[in-house]
Amino acid sequence: MAFHIEERQKYLAQSQTLLDEHKATAKELLELDDKIADIQREINQLTGGETSELGQAIQALQVAIELNNDRLVEATKEEEEEAGEVVEVKEQLDEASEELSAFVSNLESANSALAEALEHLKEAQDEEGRVRQALAMAGEQNLHLTEALATAEELVEDQEQQRSEAQSEVDKLAVEADLVGQQLATAQEESEELRLALGELGIRLQELSDEAPEYDRNALAQQLIDAQRAESQLGEDRSRIEIKLREAERALNLAKAEMEQKSGAKGLAGGASAVLAARDNQELRGIIGTVAELCAPKDSAHEVALATAIGAGMASVVVETDQDAANAIRWLAENRAGRATFLPINKLNSSRAGGKTVMTSRKDGVLGFAHEMLDYDPRIDVAVRFALRNTLIVENLSIARQYMGGTRFVTLRGDVIESGGAMVGGSKRKMNISFGGRIQGASEVEKYTGEVDKYHLMERTVNEALREARTNQQLIRNKINAMVDDSHATEMREVKAEQKQTGQAHK
Incomplete structure (x- = not known):
């Protein structure tokens, strides 16, 4: 220039x-x-x-x-x-x-x-x-x-x-x-064999009655002894069955108590379970299911974190409308079936995540929003978001601590940092309710319920066999008392004695 x-x-x-x-x-x-x-x-x-x-x-x-x-x-x-x-x-x-x-x-x-x-x-x-x-x-x-x-x-x-x-x-x-x-x-097989033996005994008694209704006194006496032995055996079987029944009932009561304790507040699991049963029996309408029943993790490795993030909400019952929820609450009260939490999808409001939470969701070590890691029907989206409260799933507690404040975090091992700063964690514990709607301990309750039902059936079978045995004994006694000692009877006794000797010689 x-x-x-x-x-x-x-x-x-x-x-x-x-x-x-x-x-x-x-x-x-x-x-x-x-x-x-x-x-x-x-x-x-x-x-x-x-x-x-x-x-x-x-x-x-x-x-x-x-x-x-x-x-x-x-x-x-x-x-x-x-x-x-x-x-x-x-x-x-x-x-x-x-x-x-x-x-x-x-x-x-x-x-x-x-x-x-x-x-x-x-x-x-x-x-x-x-x-x-x-x-x-x-x-x-x-x-x-x-x-x-x-x-x-x-x-x-x-x-x-x-x-x-x-x-x-x-x-x-x-x-x-x-x-x-x-x-x-x-025991059940033995009971069945005894019942069959009693049937054969009855047939045999009938045959003897047809052949010599008033003469074979020795045979009738033996039949009476056999019937008395059968009655005694049935009595012992009934005693064993009653003991097993009491043990099964005791185990069932313990399993129920443990299930209620594991499921949270007493009666809550029972209330949710009762509502689902009423739904299946078509007593209640508009019941969609529990959150646990309606959701499944996309990755099984995240199951503990997601179940912890939902917490007690796993047993919450999702319903179509608030009227359906009111009907279910009234039904629980009338039937004294416990308590339950309901999520009416027509009235729920789930708040959107704040800008800070959205930015944090993109950081290293943050796996994402909990609701995005679950598979569920889109129509219950508002209920799932409500239950999860914009919770973020992170790899470990150290990462959660880096971003704590204003956002709720849950680690893969189940530790929790609330948005207000509270921290919850420690040793792992068994989940009370798993995804798919199964309450922990429900399988034990079902098992012992089946055992109790089986022993009740065996008890009824043995009692019926006892009644038949006692009836047969009375019939035999009546025949013995009515029998006269004549030549035909003597001949019958001689024949029976000869048959007995022949049988012993054959053995």
């Missing part, structure tokens, strides 16, 4: 020089005109003098005038051309001045930006110092966390040992239950 300015100044100097030369030439022409005028006057005064010399002088002057006129014309043209160049140079000079002003302005802006950048650099250096200090503090905290983790691992090992011992006890009880089941099956 400085080079262009110097060039323009050079052109201006040259233009000024040409203007000065033009003015000098014009002045010279005026002087020549004056000389010509003087010569003309001299010519007029002199009439006959040295005319030839004057003519030559005049001619020379005219030639000089012509030459000067030509020079004047050329100078005029050059002046016009130089004047145009001067204008152009002035315009270029103005443009150069504007560019220079813009350059100066840009230079000032650059200096200002440089000063601001230096200030930001200083702030960054200060921030680096603070970060280094924070990292040093984090190192100390990490040491404390490592010690706490070691303590937690020891607790986990203790809990695992207790769980292993409990599992061994459960396996032992399962083996005992199988043995009891086998004994019950054996």
Whole structure:
């Protein structure tokens, strides 16, 4: 840019020089005109003098005038051309001045930006110092966390040992239950055999009655003894069955109590279960199901975290309308069937996640919103979101602590950090209700309920057999009392005695 300015100044100097030369030439022409005028006057005064010399002088002057006129014309043209160049140079000079002003302005802006950048650099250096200090503090905290983790691992090992011992006890009880089941099956088979034996005994008695209704006294006496033995055996079977029945009823009551304890508030699981049963029996309408029954994890590895995130809401009953919920509550009260929580999808409102929670959901170690990790019917979306309260699932407690405050977190192992800051965690515990709607302990209740029903059936069967045995005994006694001792009877006794001897000889 400085080079262009110097060039323009050079052109201006040259233009000024040409203007000065033009003015000098014009002045010279005026002087020549004056000389010509003087010569003309001299010519007029002199009439006959040295005319030839004057003519030559005049001619020379005219030639000089012509030459000067030509020079004047050329100078005029050059002046016009130089004047145009001067204008152009002035315009270029103005443009150069504007560019220079813009350059100066840009230079000032650059200096200002440089000063601001230096200030930001200083702030960054200060921030680096603070970060280094924070990292040093984090190192100390990490040491404390490592010690706490070691303590937690020891607790986990203790809990695992207790769980292993409990599992061994459960396996032992399962083996005992199988043995009891086998004994019950054996008792049932024996009962069936006795019943068949009683039937055969009745047929045999009928045959003997047809052959000799009033003579075979010894055979009737043996039949009476056999019937008495059968009655005694049936009595023992009934006693064993009654003992097994009482044991099964006791186990059933314990299983029910344990299920109610595991399901949360007493009566809640029973209330939800009763409502579902009423739905299946078409006593209640508009009942969709429990949250646990209607949802399933997309990944089984997330089941503990998702069940913990829902919590007691797993047993909440989703219904079509608030009227359906009111009808179910009234039904529970009238039937004294417990209590339940209802989620009417026509009236529920689930709040949307805040901006901070949405931003946190995209951080490393955050797996996502809990409701996005479940499979369920879209029509119950509002109920699922209501139960989960915009909870985020994270890999571990350390990640949750980084972002805690204003957002609810649940770790994969089931630890919870509430949005208000409360933290819940410790050793793992068995889930009370699993996805699919199964209440923990319900299978045990069903098992012992089946056992109780089976023993009741066996008890009824044995009692019926006892009644038949006692009836047959009375019939035999009646026949013995009515029997007369005549020759036909004597012959029958001899034949029976001979048959007995023959049978013993055959053995």
